[in-house]
Amino acid sequence: MKKKVISSILTAVLAVSLAGCGKDENVSVVKAENSEATTSGEVIELTNVSYDPTRELYAAYNTLFEAHYEDTFGQKISVTQSHGGSGKQALEVANGLEADVVTLALEGDVQVVANAGLIEEGFTSEFPLDSSPYTSTIVFLVRSGNPKSIYDWDDLIREDVGVITPNPKTSGGAMWNYLAAWYFFEQQGQSEEEILASIKKLYGNVVVLDSGARGSTTSFVENKQGDVLLAWENEAFLSLKEYPGEYEIVVPSVSILCQPTVAVVDEVAKKHNTADAAAEYLNYLYSDEAQEIEAQNFYRPSNKDVYAKYVFSADSNTITEIPEDGKWINDNITLTDINHFGGWTDARAKHFADGAYFDQIYEQ
């Protein structure tokens, strides 16, 4: 008899769990983390979910912000950081990782979190300058002495050049690389078909199409593959810093203004009662002190005055070492931005969706 009872209980458990199977099981995955209330304690806790290359930046900024918050509001605050591939991070927040703020590589990734109903629409106008307190751009990293004489985008389609760039299908940040190249060929007066042919040649030169930006840096720097790495400006400067004398940065004639987007995750902040602190956290990114820190971490500050302080004095487009006076921003470059491509929704649909341009350049 007993056995029967137990087996029927087990069967019931099974039935219930099977019935639950169709529901959206993703939501509950990471709930356990951070679920303690942040309001009751003396210290407010914020979680900032960011992407890979901002590690050093936010380490410095969080210290600054924590001091600022205590001075201004007399309230202790502590910020927890999370870093990873931008797209992956967006997915995790959308799936229930409880972040109070997100600071991701592109607006499209923040949109994913918004689509999950966690951020109210209009997040790009919530903070100044399209909610991007700092920007970056795409530059070339070449080996010391620039042995292949790579100076601009059209050098990348020469047959003897090996290019390293991540796959825009798996790395959100790599979409900037692709769009910057597109803009260059467009500026050359090429028709859309010609641009596509040029881009096809460029990606035909790609030796290793890594799945993420850090992977590409490893292929180029550690494994010595290819002749040129298409990199975020701040990543390129980090490589210069880490391997002095081994690499040079070449700033092409045109590139794209990469605007990382920040946003308060409204639903989570509401639940944690941290909405004000979270907004202050992001607003303070625009302050002079924070802008200095961003510039020191090789992000282009949005504050004109701070920006001017860091502008590179020489007129060469090759940077062989980090300037001693800290003035690293090369202004001798024409930058387009995502609006040129009709915003992220259009750019994704036209270039990166299934069967769109990026897939077409690999059709045989």
Add this chain to the structure above:
Amino acid sequence: MKRKSIIPGFGISFGLTITILSLVVLIPLCSLVVYAAKLSPSEFLYTVTRPRVLSGYYVSISTAFVASIVNAVMGLILAWVLVRYEFPGKRFLDGIIELPFALPTAVAGISLTHMTTTNGWIGKIFYDAFGIRIAYTRLGITIALIFIGIPFVVRSVQPVLEKIDIQCEEAAFMLGADRKTCFRKVIFPEILPALISGFTLAFARCIGEYGSVVFIAGNTPYETEIAPLLIMAQLQEFDYSAATSIALVMLLIAFVILSINALLQSSVAKRVNGKS
């Protein structure tokens, strides 16, 4: 129904088995089907038969197959050496076999890549002497998969080899068989089922391998782009249905391979044990 099994506790153990299996295997699989079912049949068919995806399957399966063949041969030799001979450091070697199980696959991938690029210390030799590139080609993928798959073969064959009674071989010698015949007719049929199962386990595992392969593959579409990477690409576009559709096909392939394994096993076992 009323007949009692000799071992008590069938009800509870069977119930537990089903519950655990459902929690860790059936339910995740069922969610896979649910996601993929959001596509209409024609959309599904289109998603899983795009040339890019087909080439992904091809790269994954062909490299996994070659790697598993190599593993079957090398694994057999390894197991043979570990069982039949005594030498210093044998236990250490025996332990090392399982390293690929324990090592995070990404670590394996990164270090293999580092070694086999044209600048790495093994890759350089091959490139300078023979002009062969290892990393960022299918050869590189195959090598990563050999690394991942080897313990499956060794650990399947080893216990069977240990169990073979030395008297069988002695009897064969007494009856006039030479060494070759003895191996071919006495030992090999005995270990064949284990070898097949090791081979198929390694094969099934390698088809789905992602962590180590992405680093060494170079991920060039149509050349070295594996099917699991395509799944990741679809997820990056937040297209769960397309990702799960490709995954479902992979699952089907693995299922077919494992079924063939089961069939082969039973027919070989029948032949070895006589018609029972």
